[in-house]
Each structure stands twice: as C-alpha cells, then as structure tokens.
Amino acid sequence: MPTLAQNLKMWDGQYLWPHEGDEWSAQFGGTEAMWWFALYPRIHRFLPAPTILEIAPGRGRWTQFLKSHCQSMIGVDISEKCIEYCRTRFATETNLKFHVNDGSSLAAVPDSSVDFVFSFDSLVHAEREVIEAYLVQLERKLTPNGVGFFHHSNLGAYPGRVAIMRHYRRLPLAIRRRVLPQGGIESVLSIHTGWRATSMTAALFRQYCQQAGLKCISQELINWTRGRCLVDSISIFSRPNSPWDTKDAYLRNGEFVDVGRLTSRLAQLYCR
Template sequence: MPTIEENRQNWTNYSWPQQGNEWSGFWGGTEFLWWGTLFPRIHAFVPTETILEIGPGYGRVTTYLKDLCKRLIVVDVTEDCIQACQQQFAANSHITYYVNDGKSLEMIPAESIDFVISHDSLVHAERDVIEAYLSQMSRILKPNGVGFLQHSHVGAIPPLFRSVPPLRKRLARIWRAESMTARLFQQYCEKADLQCVSQEIINRATKYPLPHDCFSLFARKHSVWARPNRVFTNVLFSYEALYLTKLASLYAASSFEERYRLLHLQ
C-alpha cells in the first residue's frame, strides 16, 4: 500500500531512462498510446480552454495535452518531475507548474478547469488520496467541466486471488494501490456532489486477465455531461494494446528513424 511519501521517494529515485516513454511499450510507443487509447476516450472534451493534469511524470501525455488548450496546469508530488516538465516545455508559456503535497489542489482557482486528467499516475494512490482529490473537484471544475482519471481497481480482486504467488508478484511489480476500487470512486464522487458518468474497468496483461485498473469519467451534478453511471469491464483491453503494438511496428515514426537519417546524409 504505497503512501504519498513512498510514491514521492519512488519517483524521485527512479531513473526515467526514456523520460517515461518506457511505460508506453505496452502500446508500441507513446504516440500509439495517445492516438489509439487515450484520445479516443477523451476526444469529446478537448480541445478546451483550461486543462489540469495530475501526475504528469516527465510529460509523456503533457506533450499532447499542451496543444489542446489555451492554458495547461500540471501538478505533481515529485519536484524532479515538475522540473523535468519545465525544462522540456520551456518554450510553452501557457503551462503553469505546481509541486503539491500529494492531495491538495488549493492552488487551483474555483471554477477554473474545463478538463482534468490523470493517466498512469493515480493508479499508485490509495483511497484516501483519491477521495481527497475528488473532494476538491466540484470546487475547481467549471459548471460543465469534466474529469478523466485512471486509478486502481485492485481492491475489488478477492484476497484469495491476490494471494496466488504469480498474481501477487505481478501486482507488486506494477505497484498498484490495494485499497481502491471503481465502486469507491463512484461513492467519493457522490460524496463530493459529483456525478460519475462512466467507468471502464481494464486489465494490463493477457496472462492474468483479472481487471486491476479503471478509467473513471465524472462531471458536476448539474453538468450537461451528467447522466447515470455506466460501468463496463473491458477484459479485451490488453488485446487493444497488443493490436496497437502491431500497428506501431508497421507505422510508428520511430520505425522509420534510421531510414530518415540515412536519406538526410545523402
């Protein structure tokens, strides 16, 4: 059960060998992660005026978000991550950066955010962190603002299954929060006067198909986006990523880099 301080230390000490893009190998690269998985799920809400990204890491998704808004705010618990983003996006004057305590969004003005997103970061956050962030969303979101957060669903896996050594080893390797579930997320939304409008429960491996993550979409109670929650357990999510990996081997820009270099040397 990673604490906020453990998360801070872990990502401060992590070497970031490919600036976070190493975590996109499951999709064949970050460009296929974005265009094949993330953008199709959020395209209804962007471009927009102001986006808040929680947990940008070294900016692999920030790279795309910055071009979809007039103002981008990034918040991370790890100072090294914020510094890396500041260096990478130094030419983009519309980005504001904050190091927070892992729970607080007090620096964000009321009703200032059109879209909030967190991908592959809050999966390491336990239930107290998710509840704390959601408790502030009805304040910072504009009346028709929307949030898209990826979080852990490991708490819904029966303890008996979690104790099986191969699965236990995998869960330890991906370092998911064990107290969080999709149902808890919905309850925290209700408590914060938010409406959870959809939840896609996913798995990130074909060998162990037990879903352990969730994409949760939410809005303010009286938003134009508000509706009864729709929950979908997508047991084929890992195959979606494998399909994108195959496409990446054919079409990804990186697969043509050497040829491009040789052409420009002639």
C-alpha cells in the first residue's frame, strides 16, 4: 500500500491541491527556498541536460525550475488532471510535453532520449514493483551518459515499526486516544510514514538498478517531517561505467528536516 489505484484516486480526485503542491514546501520556507537550498545543490552537476524527464510532476512544483535547465522536457504522471494542469500552466513553452501514464509505463518517452530523469516527493508513494518497472524501462530511455535522481521510500527498512503502527491503527479511536493521549504513534516510534510505500527500501533500489543493467551510484537516506527514522532515499543512478559512475557513496542523513528549519530562515533573506 498505497496501490496505483489508490494513488490515482488520491491525486486525481480526493486531494484538493490547495496551493498546487507548494503547501508541501512550507517546512523548507517555500518552494523557491526548497529548490535552491535543498534540491538544486543535490542535482547541480547534472544540469543543464539537453532532455529532462520528470516522473510524477504533479502540478509542476519542480517543473517550473527544471525547465530552465534543458532544451526539452517530458513530464509523465498517472493523474490526468495534473497533466492537464501542467499543459495549461506551461502552455507557452512548446519544448515541454506532458503525458498521462498508467503509473508505471514510459511508453511515451522515446528510447535513448533522456539525459536526466528526475522525481521528487512523488515516488515515495510507489511500491517496489512500480520502482522496478520504471528502472527496467529507464535502461532503454536514458542516453549513454544519462543519469537519474529518484526520491523514493525506504520505509520497508523498518518492518517492526510499520507492523506496530498497522496494529495500532486498527484499534478504535477512543482506545488509541487513551493509550497515547499526547501525540500519535508516529512520534512515539519516531517514524513518519506519510502514506509511504511500505515495500520499498534503499537496498531494493540498488538491486533493481543492477537487475535492469543500471548502477546506483549514490544514496542519501533521509528523515522526513516527524521522527529520526530514515524513511526515504534519494538515489542517483546511471549506466555502469558512465562518466557519473565514479563513486559508490552512501550517506545516512538524519538532519534533512533540521536543514529545512535553516532554509526557512534563509528564505526570509534570499527568496521572493
């Protein structure tokens, strides 16, 4: 969980997009601050890239920045409404194309055409088979020197806490309130789940890359919102022996959210 059908229901229907996705940047001081202080430093060496593929752009929170760093860009999302929104939002930019997919297909993307594939704050909701399917296709879609940046779930690395949470959430609300009157189970277990995929881990990502003929060249395990558990991974991958394949780096960063507090303060000085 969550399944593709649940993702579609959520992002194409239930979720109201009150600020077109900018609402998720609040803890970093806004979308501009989050891009320049948290995301751009992590991808700067891959930009500019002639062709960028963004998987699951939503309403274009990162597209608005990525588009200035390429000649052409393709966005692929499971939500028809999000794709329609992006088409309207970026209507004047004829080098940007947007396609609805089924949650795992990259059929709309020509083979050997992608220099940089990016996904942030979306695939944390994708279970292992979705990540695997995207990687298998990306081996064909990437140019020889293409490189990828995926933000995905590592929640599966905490099976014990996930199981406790699952049992706890089945209890009636009145009992839950009595057991933990001051705060939720997430703060007691120091883990933020946030509708993350429970089957996905950083280790599986490395395995799927290898099986697909790709190489995971670095992983940064990060925490999110509440809790110290490293529930996400930012994984970078390319073809083996590409110019990017120079390191095999792994970082456990339990301060990702704390950095958000700093960028919020910096935003007051340096962002619009």
